[in-house]
Amino acid sequence: xxxxxxxxxxxxxxxxxxxxxxxxxxxxxxxxxxxxxxxxxxxxxxxxxxxxxxxxxxxxxxxxxxxxxxxxxxxxxxxxxxxxxxxxxxxxxxxxx
Amino acid sequence: xxxxxxxxxxxxxxxxxxxxxxxxxxxxxxxxxxxxxxxxxxxxxxxxxxxxxxxxxxxxxxxxxxxxxxxxxxxxxxxxxxxxxxxxxxxxxxxxxxxxxxxxxxxxxxxxxxxxxxxxxxxxxxxxxxxxxxxxxxxxxxxxxxxxxxxxxxxxxxxxxxxxxxxxxxxxxxxxxxxxxxxxxxxxxxxxxxxxxxxxxxxxxxxxxxxxxxxxxxxxxxxxxxxxxxxxxxxxxxxxxxxxxxxxxxxxxxxxxxxxxxxxxxxxxxxxxxxxxxxxxxxxxxxxxxxxxxxxxxxxxxxxxxxxxxxxxxxxxxxxxxxxxxxxxxxxxxxxxxxxxxxxxxxxxxxxxxxxxxxxxxxxxxxxxxxxxxxxxxxxxxxxxxxxxxxxxxxxxxxxxxxxxxxxxxxxxxxxxxxxxxxxxxxxxxxxxxxxxxxxxxxxxxxxxxxxxxxxxxxxxxxxxxxxxxxxxxxxxxxxxxxxxxxxxxxxxxx
Numbered sequence: 320x321x322x323x324x325x326x327x328x329x330x331x332x333x334x335x336x337x338x339x340x341x342x343x344x345x346x347x348x349x350x351x352x353x354x355x356x357x358x359x360x361x362x363x364x365x366x367x368x369x370x371x372x373x374x375x376x377x378x379x380x381x382x383x384x385x386x387x388x389x390x391x392x393x394x395x396x397x398x399x400x401x402x403x404x405x406x407x408x409x410x411x412x413x414x415x416x
Numbered sequence: 417x418x419x420x421x422x423x424x425x426x427x428x429x430x431x432x433x434x435x436x437x438x439x440x441x442x443x444x445x446x447x448x449x450x451x452x453x454x455x456x457x458x459x460x461x462x463x464x465x466x467x468x469x470x471x472x473x474x475x476x477x478x479x480x481x482x483x484x485x486x487x488x489x490x491x492x493x494x495x496x497x498x499x500x501x502x503x504x505x506x507x508x509x510x511x512x513x514x515x516x517x518x519x520x521x522x523x524x525x526x527x528x529x530x531x532x533x534x535x536x537x538x539x540x541x542x543x544x545x546x547x548x549x550x551x552x553x554x555x556x557x558x559x560x561x562x563x564x565x566x567x568x569x570x571x572x573x574x575x576x577x578x579x580x581x582x583x584x585x586x587x588x589x590x591x592x593x594x595x596x597x598x599x600x601x602x603x604x605x606x607x608x609x610x611x612x613x614x615x616x617x618x619x620x621x622x623x624x625x626x627x628x629x630x631x632x633x634x635x636x637x638x639x640x641x642x643x644x645x646x647x648x649x650x651x652x653x654x655x656x657x658x659x660x661x662x663x664x665x666x667x668x669x670x671x672x673x674x675x676x677x678x679x680x681x682x683x684x685x686x687x688x689x690x691x692x693x694x695x696x697x698x699x700x701x702x703x704x705x706x707x708x709x710x711x712x713x714x715x716x717x718x719x720x721x722x723x724x725x726x727x728x729x730x731x732x733x734x735x736x737x738x739x740x741x742x743x744x745x746x747x748x749x750x751x752x753x754x755x756x757x758x759x760x761x762x763x764x765x766x767x768x769x770x771x772x773x774x775x776x777x778x779x780x781x782x783x784x785x786x787x788x789x790x791x792x793x794x795x796x797x798x799x800x801x802x803x804x805x806x807x808x809x810x811x812x813x814x815x816x817x818x819x820x821x822x823x824x825x826x827x828x829x830x831x832x833x834x835x836x837x838x839x840x841x842x843x844x845x846x847x848x849x850x851x852x853x854x855x856x857x858x859x860x861x862x863x864x865x866x867x868x869x870x871x872x873x874x875x876x877x878x879x880x881x882x883x884x885x886x887x888x889x890x891x892x893x894x895x896x897x898x899x900x901x902x903x904x905x906x907x908x909x910x911x
Contacts, residue, residue: 327588356564361566365547
């Protein structure tokens with residue numbers, strides 16, 4: 320969910336773009352972390368563990384834990400919490416191939 | 417040789433160290449893996465505790481900006497987006513290897529200061545790996561910098577200052593707090609932070625622990641157990657669980673360099689009074705030395721910056737000695753408080769009724785701050801010098817009601833939002849002024865509800881006026897009218 324009205328934080332000013340997540344188009348602000356755009360669209364699952372197929376999502380938010388890794392424009396293991404959004408990015412839930 | 421002093425980490429400790437070293441004349445470099453300086457300060461949207469020396473009363477992101485511009489004006493070169501992965505120690509220099517723009521780079525420095533901050537503790541209960549379980553820091557980053565919330569209903573595990581402050585910020589952002597769960601018998605953080613969320617109706621469940629987190633694809637709720645009674649477990653629905661169960665020093669780079677460490681709740685690097693580690697010329701400062709808070713990080717950074725500059729001969733030894741001794745005095749004050757040793761509730765009740773009596777003559781400040789925490793913006797903001805603190809910054813604030821002229825400056829200055837003003841000149845009603853930072857903002861003429869200390873609606877109030885000034889820094893002062901009997905029972909307002 321996007322925070323709309325806030326007394327302290329300034330209003331967001333960057334450009335709205337579109338990205339695709341598992342085939343579904345969502346709106347995102349250019350330059351924000353991919354994870355922020357996912358959270359704004361209530362998408363919490365980023366990947367599935369290789370052996371037990373358990374779901375994982377963003378955890379530490381600062382590029383340490385690796386639980387937010389997804390497939391971005393065909394590249395595996397992209398840390399979505401610390402990778403900025405670019406217009407037209409194709410993002411997929413990361414599963415064992 | 418590229419630098420005299422190189423600092424890794426541009427948070428409050430690193431920025432202060434860089435300023436000290438550079439203003440002494442050392443060629444100073446400051447590395448950080450992020451694009452912008454400030455460490456964790458840019459995501460802090462609340463006003464900070466402490467004293468003027470540490471920029472208390474300012475919001476975290478403003479402190480980040482001030483510290484950074486001071487350092488850059490002093491000539492520090494900033495190397496952003498640089499992730500250090502190795503340090504080697506040579507007899508006359510240290511070699512630091514880092515990645516910038518997917519390329520490995522190496523620089524040399526005579527003195528090295530490690531100010532790499534802290535890492536969050538996880539909490540391994542069943543279900544903690546479910547999507548929707550996040551660290552309090554991740555939530556704060558996404559909420560306060562990128563303005564998104566991952567869900568609507570939150571459970572916070574841990575009631576230290578981080579848990580309490582972020583819980584309050586979730587409420588400001590429009591989220592709900594199902595509960596803050598705390599294993600100890602009282603909130604771990606400052607009482608004023610706990611009071612801020614309590615009066616908005618968010619419960620802090622003390623003596624409780626989260627025993628498991630439920631959900632299949634993502635978080636759906638938690639199981640909570642009462643610690644002091646058997647068979648007392650219950651479930652609570654939530655879509656996000658935020659873990660605020662402490663931090664530990666992120667000092668791996670010091671370990672790589674070969675610095676000796678000690679164990680004191682967590683492993684941390686050994687250092688002397690000058691913040692110099694077991695390796696000559698390598699210093700540590702801030703949370704990477706020991707997890708404390710931002711004012712302490714600044715003082716430790718000052719010590720490390722001055723000590724490293726003195727070692728190089730950039731700073732005169734006597735001058736460095738005075739600087740370091742002074743910083744230690746501040747550190748002792750900042751650390752030497754006992755928040756439990758505060759005012760009893762009976763003393764506070766006496767202060768409140770005395771204030772109400774005095775308010776018959778005009779508006780008077782009422783401070784609801786009963787813990788001896790190191791914080792004094794109320795004292796320094798008062799133009800009438802009516803607020804005092806004895807013996808020093810860790811004393812309780814006291815209002816001289818004869819001197820207080822009801823100007824309300826202290827209300828916006830208090831980082832704990834613990835000051836209100838009462839005006840009882842009218843025989844039947846009272847005008848009360850409170851600090852307000854939420855949305856929506858009340859408008860004069862509207863009828864709202866007054867809420868008690870637990871967030872329950874207790875009476876209707878008439879909004880009289882709202883005031884916002886540059887110096888209030890986005891805090892709005894809301895004045896409303898209420899019946900005299902509710903004057904001391906109202907803690908906040910709601911629609």
